[in-house]
Amino acid sequence: MNFVRPLVASFILAGLAIAAPAVAHPKLLSSQPVANASVAKPSKITLVFSETLVAQMSGMTVVMTGMPGMANHAPMKMSGFKTSVAKDGKTLVAAFARPLPAGTYQIQWHVVSTDTHRVDGSVAFTVK
Numbered sequence: 001m002n003f004v005r006p007l008v009a010s011f012i013l014a015g016l017a018i019a020a021p022a023v024a025h026p027k028l029l030s031s032q033p034v035a036n037a038s039v040a041k042p043s044k045i046t047l048v049f050s051e052t053l054v055a056q057m058s059g060m061t062v063v064m065t066g067m068p069g070m071a072n073h074a075p076m077k078m079s080g081f082k083t084s085v086a087k088d089g090k091t092l093v094a095a096f097a098r099p100l101p102a103g104t105y106q107i108q109w110h111v112v113s114t115d116t117h118r119v120d121g122s123v124a125f126t127v128k
Contacts, residue, residue, distance in 0.1 A: 005007040026051040026090075033125040040128055041099035047109055047123070052089040054100035057112035060094055065124075068121045078105075100127050 026049040033039045045062065062078040081096040092111060107123045 005057055025117055025119050026111050028121055033122045035123045038126040043096045043099045045093055045094040045107060049090050049111055051113040053085050054112045054123040055085040060107050060109040063106045064103045065106050068102050102127050
């Protein structure tokens with residue numbers, strides 16, 4: 001009966017080793033513009049993640065949350081940009097036809113990696 005305890009322990013360790021990759025989700029490593037930064041009229045937004053993304057299931061929405069001189073400005077979803085995953089597979093890019101005008105913005109992103117779990121987040125920044 002002394003062999004039961006090591007056998008059970010080995011099954012538990014094997015189960016943990018198999019389950020470990022399943023809990024890995026893509027994490028936002030960096031953004032351009034950087035979170036809470038004040039930048040000059042960007043025409044591109046980049047978000048770099050820790051894992052390879054599934055392009056068809058990943059994207060972002062850019063919302064203008066405030067406009068200079070307009071205290072009661074309602075949030076406005078921006079248009080005129082294309083979202084894609086860069087060649088490295090880990091960078092989500094939004095390319096605008098024109099630079100963003102002055103105001104405050106929030107990037108609302110969602111990504112899916114090979115683990116097929118959707119992860120959401122946001123990054124705020126200001127355009128001078």
